[in-house]
Amino acid sequence: MTPHDELLDSVAAYALGVLPPSEAAGVEAHLQTCAQCQAEYRELRPAVTAVAYSAEACADPTAGAVAASPLLKARIMRRVRAEAASRPSSRRYSPAYALAAACLAIAIITGLMDLSLSRRLNRELAQSAAQTQTIADLTAADSRRYHFSDGMVVMRADRVYLMMHDMHAPPPGHVYQAWTLAHGAKRMAPSMTFAPGNGGVAFVRLPESATNIAAIAVSVEPDGGSLQPTTKPIAVVRI
Amino acid sequence: MDRVRARDADAFEALYDQYHRLVYGVAFRVLSDAAAAEDVTQAVFLRIWSAPELFRDGNFGAWVARIARNRAYDIVRSRNLHPQSELPETLPVEDAVDETVIANMSGERVRLALEQLPPEQREPIELGFFGGVTHDQIARTTGLPLGTIKTRIRTGLRRLRAALQETVTV
Numbered sequence A: 001m002t003p004h005d006e007l008l009d010s011v012a013a014y015a016l017g018v019l020p021p022s023e024a025a026g027v028e029a030h031l032q033t034c035a036q037c038q039a040e041y042r043e044l045r046p047a048v049t050a051v052a053y054s055a056e057a058c059a060d061p062t063a064g065a066v067a068a069s070p071l072l073k074a075r076i077m078r079r080v081r082a083e084a085a086s087r088p089s090s091r092r093y094s095p096a097y098a099l100a101a102a103c104l105a106i107a108i109i110t111g112l113m114d115l116s117l118s119r120r121l122n123r124e125l126a127q128s129a130a131q132t133q134t135i136a137d138l139t140a141a142d143s144r145r146y147h148f149s150d151g152m153v154v155m156r157a158d159r160v161y162l163m164m165h166d167m168h169a170p171p172p173g174h175v176y177q178a179w180t181l182a183h184g185a186k187r188m189a190p191s192m193t194f195a196p197g198n199g200g201v202a203f204v205r206l207p208e209s210a211t212n213i214a215a216i217a218v219s220v221e222p223d224g225g226s227l228q229p230t231t232k233p234i235a236v237v238r239i
Numbered sequence B: 001m002d003r004v005r006a007r008d009a010d011a012f013e014a015l016y017d018q019y020h021r022l023v024y025g026v027a028f029r030v031l032s033d034a035a036a037a038e039d040v041t042q043a044v045f046l047r048i049w050s051a052p053e054l055f056r057d058g059n060f061g062a063w064v065a066r067i068a069r070n071r072a073y074d075i076v077r078s079r080n081l082h083p084q085s086e087l088p089e090t091l092p093v094e095d096a097v098d099e100t101v102i103a104n105m106s107g108e109r110v111r112l113a114l115e116q117l118p119p120e121q122r123e124p125i126e127l128g129f130f131g132g133v134t135h136d137q138i139a140r141t142t143g144l145p146l147g148t149i150k151t152r153i154r155t156g157l158r159r160l161r162a163a164l165q166e167t168v169t170v
């Protein structure tokens, strides 16, 4: 069996959703570049859908198979009808919609026209950007954006956001740490520590005020962080 | 789905009637718990109602089945079992024709097709999809090499696909 046959097998396991997150990320990355694996993935996905359909509950509850209680439908429809009545036809600006818009905006800003990546971003944002403030900051026309190789810093008023993608998990016992350099300062000051999510994407708001930052750096540090960088920074952004 | 996006409760009800058995069934197979499966069903449908833009295109049944499985796995994960990758909810362009084939499948017909698979292919597929175990856990419990498990999953999925295409054209 060639190594690529093994990859095709992994694509099948990925399509079925049985790979651990780290391995899934590897397959996802390979899928971006390999037409043969993409074709395999497209072929197998309907079969995976079929597996899901095999669990479909019976229409006839007397047949003995599982079925949801009719009370469930009543409960759901009561809420849906109440909402539909209170908001006749006007489109609600739901947080999820704002979030999707923010992610799309960021994907365009960062030039990441990569669906898989923006989906992962979406997940990170969903966890950290619950507040509309964050979404407004990220998408505002007057926010300042500073790009670097695998990420972006966004500043608006005194708020600072750091976004990085394609990050490896830090080595065991280590974290990523952000550093800020104040105007006129000679040394980087320690900022927060963080780790990327499963998709290799990190999104954090730094506690420092944007008003006095001349540069931001990121390095790998032992758990708990350091007082000054102990490794060469993996990213440096001049503001 | 366009009408659901326009906040049409009747359209939403029709969608619920058509897909709730799929959503509930997937959640129940993953969780083996009727109350938890109902919670997942409710969460999935209320989410669709409040954020219909999450569904972009492709086959709705295929999409909602993935959401149902992912939400059920959230519960599995919160019960502190093994982590496992999510099914992509928005990823690549669907193979529209095939998804339509699947959409025309009833649970009954797919179950028959699955039963035609040799057990050594069917088991890792079902265990992997519904059982909350990763391929290496399957390998460990069966004592088979990882590569073998993956090959069986792939062969099984290909056969399943072929079997379903036949069922439709006959």
Ligand SMILES: [Zn+2]
Residues within 6 Å of the ligand: A004, A007, A008, A030, A034, A035, A036, A037, A038
């Ligand atoms: Zn490949």
